[in-house]
Amino acid sequence: MKSVISVLILLAYPFFLLPQEVLIPLVKNNYAKVTSYDELSGYLQILDNQSDLLSVSVIGKSVKSRNLYAMMFSSDNNWYNKSKISVLIFAQQHGNEQSGKEGALLLAKELLKPENKYLFDKINLVIVPQLNPDGSEVNERRNTNNMDLNRNHLILTEPETQALHQLFDKYQFEVTMDVHEYSPYGEAWQKFGYRKNADITVGTTTNLNVSEEIRRLSNESYIPFIFKYLGTRGFSSFVYCPGGPPGIDYFRYSTFDINDGRQSLGIQNSVSFIQEGRNGIDNFVENIKHRAEGQMNGMRGLLEYTCLYKDKIDSLVSAERHKLISLSAKQMVSIQSEHVVNGKTLMIPLYSYSTGKDSVFAVQDYRPVVKSLFDVQKPFGYLIPKKNSELIDWVDRQALLKFFYKEYSGFRIEKYTITEIDSIDFEGDIIVNPLVVKPTVVDLISPSDYLFIPTAQLKGNLIVLALEPKSMLGLITYKNFAYILRKGEDFPVLRVVKK
Secondary structure: OOOOOOHHHHHHOOOOOOHHHOOOHHHHOOOOOOOOHHHHHHHHHHHHHHOOOEEEEEEEEOOOOOEEEEEEEOOOOOOOOOOOEEEEEEEOOOOOOOHHHHHHHHHHHHHOOHHHHHHHHOEEEEEEOOOOHHHHHOOOOOOOOOOOHHHOOOOOOOHHHHHHHHHHHHHOOOEEEEEEEEOOOOHHHHHHOEEEOOOEEEEOOOOOOOOHHHHHHHHHHHHHHHHHHHHOOOOOEEEOOOEOOOOOOOEEOOOOOOOOHHHHHHOOOOEEEEEEEEOOOOOOOOOHHHHHHHHHHHHHHHHHHHHHOHHHHHHHHHHHHHHHHOOOOOOEEEEEEEEEOOOOOEEEEEEEOOOOOEEEEEEOOEEOEEEEEEEEEOOOEEEEEOOOHHHHHHHHHOOOOOEEOOOOOOEEEEEEEEEEEEEEEEOOEEEEEEEEEEEEEOOOOOHHHEEEEEOOOOOHHHHHHHHOOOOOOOHHHOOOOHHHOOOOOEOOOEEEEEO
16 A cells, blocks of 8 residues: 655655656755755655555664665565565665665666566565665764674664564565675775776675575676676676785685675575675765666666576575575584685776776785685584573574474483683684583483574574684674673583484
């Protein structure tokens, strides 16, 4: 049902404009200022009333109680129609990365054109154009709680990330894209005399526990497709590889951590990407027209690719998710990894400050491969003490399957004992690395004191990465949960394994 146009819309847009004449706020502002929250709210309501293809809903609230909007596109309004593939695109987790939001609004209007309706014969689409409206209003990276939302997808303490994951949990999208901007204008690059210059960079899932087949499809099929797609539309592109300048720092394919938008959804065996457009020199409005159009074309390319390879993606995701929910007896999970070289040289285009042209640099310290350092066998499940309210709250925020524990024949319960607390380098940061005694069998005196979290569920690998004490991506690496790791004591989370 279409909602009533609010007073906000009447303030943002004059009565006399017919729906087809309504301008995108960025265009209406002549590209001189970005779309405000009020303008975005009004514009989405107008689009909602303009087409039966689109329904706008509120999926949550920001810290300052601003609406978090989802634009839901479907030709038959049947979001549980499994003959179609579900796609989620979300933008502006970082408030000072404006072009993702603007590109999403450009895309929304484009998708409502009759000639583009064919996409929705195969796709149900949700676009969340602005996940951090509070940060956007002041053009600051973090949300009102001073939290980087794109480092919050494991612990889910913020209302914005909670809303996004509730949306994902409801529809379990097969394809997702997290839209950002990168800023290549730092002092180190200026001193070097060159900087990165691609209009759009694209990253895939890199965590080793994401399906290898999904990672292969992303790298060998989607990346060439989207680079060609963008190139024919006048936008330069490259792989998303943080690092540099050459000779000063190494380059890698981003992180393998699961606390960001791309990896947190990819670890559930979705085909998940990050798209990063080049920010403006002022990290705000400079060059916003080209930036927004580049982001829009990248998002549109994802839809075209998904439509073209719909059946292949659908069957692959279904098969790989089935492996997650039907636990293999010897399934291993990598809980410590590192970026390593593979003998290949990265040929990266860089813009020269002196000539104003692109040059190509050969980067020798290029680490495109993620190598496992420490694996554990995935248990049947974990036991969490009910008295640990922080852990129980985390289980609820992640919407994990949970049960009252009862004795299972053929299984035993194991505990870890922490003997020392050492440290390990994780992508340049030093984090805790506990030394643990090999798990020992323990008898529960009061089974009713625990909740059982099975690993045979869509978030099974996420659960292992979060709860193992030696995991470099685990809950213990966050200050909220650091207290549960104590030298000389038993780790409070227990493992349930087959005998």
